Amino acid sequence: MKTFFSDRAGNFGILGAIAIVPILGAAGMAVDFSRAMELRSRLQIAADGAVLAAISEKSAGVTQAVGMTNDGRVSISEAEAKFFFDAQMEAKKKSTKEHGTDSEDNFSQDVKLDLVQVKVTKAGKDIKANLTYQATLKTSFLRVLGKDSITVSGSANAVFQSESFMDFYLLLDNTPSMGVASTTADIEKMIKATKNVSDSGSRNCAFACHIVSEKGVVDTGSNYAVAKANGISIRIDAVAKAVVELTKEAEAQQSYPDQFRMATYTFGETAMDTKLFKVEGLTGDLSKVKKTAEGIKLMSIPKQGYNNDQQTDFDNALKKIGDEITAVGTGLTATSPEKFVFFVSDGVGDSYKPKGCTAKLSGSRCQEPIDTKSCTALKARGIKIAVLYTTYLPLPNNDWYNQWIKPFQTTIGTKMQECASPGFYFEVPPSQNLEGAMKILFNKVVHTPRLTS
Structure with missing residues (x-):
């Protein structure tokens, strides 16, 4: 037995048998x-x-x-x-x-x-x-x-x-100054085309001769008549086309039914009844907005100098469009849309305003850059304002411009930007395409991150 226990032969086999389980x-x-x-x-x-x-x-x-x-x-x-x-x-x-x-x-x-x-x-x-x-x-x-x-x-x-639901209230300036040719080149064409035209004593007319009669007859010396006869684009026509393009862009961008609803307004059909005029009420049927936008025209005026040319009342238009806007929502649901005023204008007011005018008065006539108090009131309610400023072009050949507009020319764009909500301002000089600018501003509004609480 002593020999058996001291024998080392076969140890590997024994250890291998023991190790096989963990291996x-x-x-x-x-x-x-x-x-x-x-x-x-x-x-x-x-x-x-x-x-x-x-x-x-x-x-x-x-x-x-x-x-x-x-x-x-x-x-x-x-x-x-x-x-x-x-x-x-x-x-x-x-x-x-x-x-x-x-x-x-x-x-x-x-x-x-x-x-x-x-x-x-x-x-x-x-x-x-x-x-x-x-x-x-x-x-x-x-x-x-x-x-x-x-x-x-x-x-x-x-x-x-999810993307926001938004209601857009388009406030489109269709007052006399929007009868100005829409580009620098078109302005030069207008001056040449009216070189021998007399309109209440005006010649080389590119600014003030924008008459359209109440009966739909265009004055032969008006910007509108000259523009149509010479293939010249005026600002209001460019604005109408831009609105059509905007509806197409909105249709392409929306992900849900009625995600974007629109309403369109102008400053009135006639100078004899200046007021906020509803071209199309708020609707999700953007094809309907598109169709009515095609018919937007320059405000008609019965005669040169009618009512002292006081047809551009920004204060009243912004107040009235504020009355059109119901409770401001968060944009989270179709029943709680965000509210935007989409304001397109050249930024110069011209209205009866004997008190509070920010520029020099001509009697009781106030020609001024936009008074931003009206914009501030809207923004205080949570309404956002997107401003498309069609650059007010200097018209050095026009005496009225030189006396009344030129003194505040440099502040027009600044005031329009002040009216806009932060980040929602876009200026369109004559060298740029208005339709393209409208789509750029729309996409900026739609795709800008915003707080929901």
């Missing part, structure tokens, strides 16, 4: 954990795809969320996410059966989904989707160590920020 366990652990990682990858891909599909821009769930008046759960998106997740997992299982090996087929059979939980909520402008999953994978080799399964879990999250 096989370590190898099995690598295999099983590799399978667990593959399972988690499959689950995560399905989960990521599910939450993204559930809150895609054109999904039924997002449509439901956008239409909700309050924050809360979005049931359609939750059902969509669960359906998409299950479909992804089923497609993967089918793929391995058709193209894979028996081991891959067994892999799917070894998996048990214990939990798939979806939660989609609307919170303000954010639609948040969360999918949590948990699965159990049967082990192959770890059973040697007494572990029959591995638990795999994870989650996927996605956020969709």
Whole structure:
């Protein structure tokens, strides 16, 4: 017995037999954990795809969320996410059966989904989707160590920020000064075309001879008549075209029904009845706005110097358009749209204002850059003002311009910018396209980040 216990032969075999269990366990652990990682990858891909599909821009769930008046759960998106997740997992299982090996087929059979939980909520402008999953994978080799399964879990999250609902109230200056030719080149054409035309003593007319009679007959010496006869573009025509292009841009940009609604107003049809004139009431039917915009014309005037040419009352127009605007919303839902005044003008007021005029009076006639008190009152209500300033062009050949407008010429653009809400001001000099400028300003308004609370 002493010899037996002292014999060292066969030690390696004994140690090998003892070590084989942890060696096989370590190898099995690598295999099983590799399978667990593959399972988690499959689950995560399905989960990521599910939450993204559930809150895609054109999904039924997002449509439901956008239409909700309050924050809360979005049931359609939750059902969509669960359906998409299950479909992804089923497609993967089918793929391995058709193209894979028996081991891959067994892999799917070894998996048990214990939990798939979806939660989609609307919170303000954010639609948040969360999918949590948990699965159990049967082990192959770890059973040697007494572990029959591995638990795999994870989650996927996605956020969709819905776009704002906005109402645009377009205030379009159609008063006499908008009968000026729209570009520098057109102004030169107008001067040449009226070189021998007499209109209340005026010649080389590019500024003041803009008469359209109440009966629709255009005075032969007016800017309007000369423009039409010589193919000259005047500002009001450019504004009308710009509004048409704006409606097209809005139609192309909106993601939901009635996301952008519009109303159009001018300063009146006739100089005999100057008032805020509703061309088209607030509507989501942008094709209707487009159609009526095509008919916007220069304000008619019965004779040169009628009512001392006091047809551009910014104070009254801005006050009246403020009366048209109901409660200002957050933009989060169709029932709570943000409110914008989209103001297009050359920035010079001309009205009866015996008191409070910011420039020199001509009797009781006030010609001035826009008085921003009216703008401030609108902004105080939460209404945003986007200003498209059509540069008021110097007209050095005109005596009236030199006496009354030239003294404050340099402040016109500054005051228009002061009227606008921060970041929503755009000046269009004659060298630029008014239609293009209108679309640029619209996109700036629509895509500018804004606080929702």
